[in-house]
Amino acid sequence: MKIVIAEKPSVGRELAKVFGATTRKDGYIEGKGYSFTWAFGHLLQLAPPQDYGFIGWRKQHLPMLPQKFKLAVRKIKTKDGFVEDPAVRKQLDTIKKLFDEATEIIVATDAGREGELIFRYIYYYLKCKKPFKRLWISSQTDEAIKDGFRNLKPGTDYDTLFNSAHCRSESDWLVGMNATQALSISAGNRTVLSLGRVQTPTLAMICARFLEIKNFVPQTYYQISILLSKDEQVFKAISTANYKEKEEAEKLFVLVEDVASGFPAGGNITAVEAKPRKEPPPLLHDLSSLQQEANKKKGYTADQTLSILQNLYESKLVSYPRTGSRYIGDDIFAGVPDLIAKFTGHPDFGKQAQFLQTVALNKRSVNAKKVTDHHAILPTGEQAYGLSADKQAVYDMVVGRMIEAFHQECLKELTKITIQSGVTFVANGTVIRSAGWRAVFNDPEDDKKDEDNAALPKIAVGEQLPITEKSLLEKQTKPKPMYNEASLLKALETCGKEIEDEELRYAMKDSGLGTPATRASIIETLITREYITREKRNLVPTNKGLAVYEVVKDKKIAQAELTGQWEKRLEEIRSGSSVKDFKSEITEYTKTITHELLIAGASISGKLEEEKKAEKVEQ
Known part of the structure; x- marks a missing residue:
């Protein structure tokens, strides 16, 4: 039996449908010689500090540097605290049973860094030793899926992708756990003050801009x-x-x-x-540029746009959404004339699509050397019926940008x-x-x-x-405007450097803060932590966020360019660079920031007390 594992149930069901597998079981679907099972996103995560013996938040434990990281089943919060998610445990048992029976394992998780990590953590946690093959596709159309299954890749081809994802996961644990505990402990353990490898320099950018505006004296x-x-x-x-x-x-x-x-x-x-x-013409969209356009034109948050785009992808209407590339290769370009022809009847873009049938297409967005794991976002050409207003708006941005990108100057x-x-x-x-x-x-x-x-x-x-x-x-004279989601996403691409040229910004993409796939979650995390808030379309720091910023602003953890260099190193690991060197450097970095925060954190305690008093007065 061939076992196919997808990232989530909806994708697993869709793959089963393509191959005519219809027998539903508990946690999988089988038929036609296949069993299609699934994860629910990340079933496993790096174990928390207490699993390594670091009980309680104590200064003497810091920095926490596990010799070997452990995996733990995802937990849920209950009245008795955090406990292992029973649904996750049950699905892991199902996957183990299927892996044990498998004659062939096919990995169909998301074709990217996090998708690879989701599968590999399951694979290693279950102590599976069987070889596996990788489905790597940029579209969920039936044709793309079948073609992908005809051209499965050896799983080992993606070892460096896993290494990059694994290093990212471990570095986020080291920096986040140690920095958060260090600042919280030195502030008197009155509240959890969350810090992170990417979220903290992002907060610093937002706070610095806010204070620059606040202190601006117009001339x-x-x-x-x-x-x-x-x-x-x-x-x-x-x-x-x-x-x-x-x-x-x-x-x-x-x-x-x-x-x-x-x-x-x-x-x-x-x-x-x-x-x-x-x-x-502008380059084709990657996720970040599309999120920026959706925020400017419709006011959608980065998270909203990603959610809408993911739905359009799973509905077979657009190509892989989490891409960081704004280019396509010559192989994809060969099909672009026929793809554009499918939109000659479009109510808004039909006239321009017809025009492009009569001229040579602009090839500015065609460069195979600049295509990463996935090409730029394109419509698939499948008919789009009955879309909600939000989905239609984002879909039209994808279609319109395709027409623009191949149009004349x-x-x-x-x-x-x-x-x-x-x-x-x-x-x-x-x-x-x-x-x-x-x-x-x-x-x-x-x-x-x-x-x-x-x-x-x-x-x-x-x-x-x-x-x-x-x-x-x-x-x-006027100050720079407050960051909104569009301008912040743009700034994250270049670690805050103001670079207007599209291609120069693209050249810096590997040195930016976060990745196109993670930047939306960074913004949402800062909002959840109550470090920033949305005021109309602007992102504004709270008093709590400003208090944290005052403590960390001159520390390494807040340096955008340094964090951007870590992102670049992760991409180099993806290309085969040394994992050992990266881990050694991130360990030293963790020691440095932990020491800095243990010394500096005491000053935040008074600021947080003042904030609480101010809130009571306002109430």
């Missing part, structure tokens, strides 16, 4: 704005200089030769510069006119000559500034134009 400055006219077309120009002193601005304002001051043509054109600009003409009248002014104009990919969603230019004009009239150097109006503008 007043002045500009002069003029309106000019030619051939009955009015356009705006702004002084090239900003003036800190109002008195200086007023003196210069008087020098501007407008019509009302008796100057019929006081604007002297000193330079005209026109240049074409090609704007390439947007062709613009940028014009810059320099005018002299007492002071120097500049007028900027942008004309879209060919919308290209921007026609898909009919998006306005996202980089257009308030003072930009659309089209500018034809003007030559040396012309004198009437200034029909002049204004003295009082403005103030």
Whole structure:
């Protein structure tokens, strides 16, 4: 009997359906020579400290550095405390029985780092020694599943993926358990102050931005704005200089030769510069970029978008959702023309899909070297019927981005006119000559500034134009905006570095905080810990979060770039780098942060007491 193990029951049932297995048993389905069973996500986890003899939260136990990590059955909370989940134990017994009977084991857990870890922990916990094969697919369509079963991979091909996942799991335990206990103990054990390898630098980014805004002192400055006219077309120009002193601005304002001051043509054109600009289409979506778009357009949280996308994937409508790649290989690209053709009748994208049938497709998103475990998110081409509004919105973002990515460049003409009248002014104009990919969603230019004009009239150097109006503008400098989920996800990709270029950001993806698959859970964890809260679309630290930040802000555990380097090392392990070196380094790192927090944590106790008193007063 061939045993197939999926990550969750719904996927196991779907696989069984594809192969015509219909006999339902307790915890599995069999038929046609197969038995399809499943996990419920992580059935096993690294054992808690007490399983290694670290009873209670005591300073003398720290740092806790198990010589060999143990696995424990997932626990649930009851009135008697945490106990082994009986449903998990029962399913593990079922899987063991099936593994013992198996002539072949096929792993069909999620094709990624966590999916591999889920299976391997089960496999090692049950002390199974049989070889296994790996199903590795990027789509849940019947065709993709059958093709995947025809091309099963040796399980050993994914040993380095497991090594990476296992190192991530152990490092999170070491850093999280030790840092949390160290800070909580040094703060008097009044409450649990959770810290983590990724969640703490993420909290630090949110708190630092909040405090930067809170402490920001706006600076007043002045500009002069003029309106000019030619051939009955009015356009705006702004002084090239900003003036800190109002008195200086007023003196210069008087020098501007407008019509009302008796100057019929006081604007002297000193330079005209026109240049074409090609704007390439955006790359295909990975999970993070899709979460950002969904947050900007619909206000969906990162967790909501992932949940919706996972449902669309299991409904066979989109490819693997947890990908970190925004590219496809030539093999997938070969099927893109036929895939686009399936959307020529789409109510919103049909016209552009039809257009793409007549031109060469843009290949900016085609690069096999940049495809990771899975290619970028694509629709499968299966018919989508009866979707809820939320699912339809996310699905349309996937379809629309595919049409955009393979569309033509947007062709613009940028014009810059320099005018002299007492002071120097500049007028900027942008004309879209060919919308290209921007026609898909009919998006306005996202980089257009308030003072930009659309089209500018034809003007030559040396012309004198009437200034029909002049204004003295009082403005103030503004702080950076609060983080929302879209901007935080973008910042996590680059450890907070402000990099706008898509491809440069992509190059840093292995050095970011977390992974596309884990960033949503990081945000939710910080909310659950009551370190941050959502205010409208913004992510705002609580007093508790700020108190923790004040203690850790100058410690290694809060350093985003250092944590980003750990993520890079995990990817290198995936490529075959030494596990031993990584474990040695993370152990030393754990010792350092534990020592730092044991010394620093006392200062947080008073802050938390003040917070509690403030809350009582508010009530």
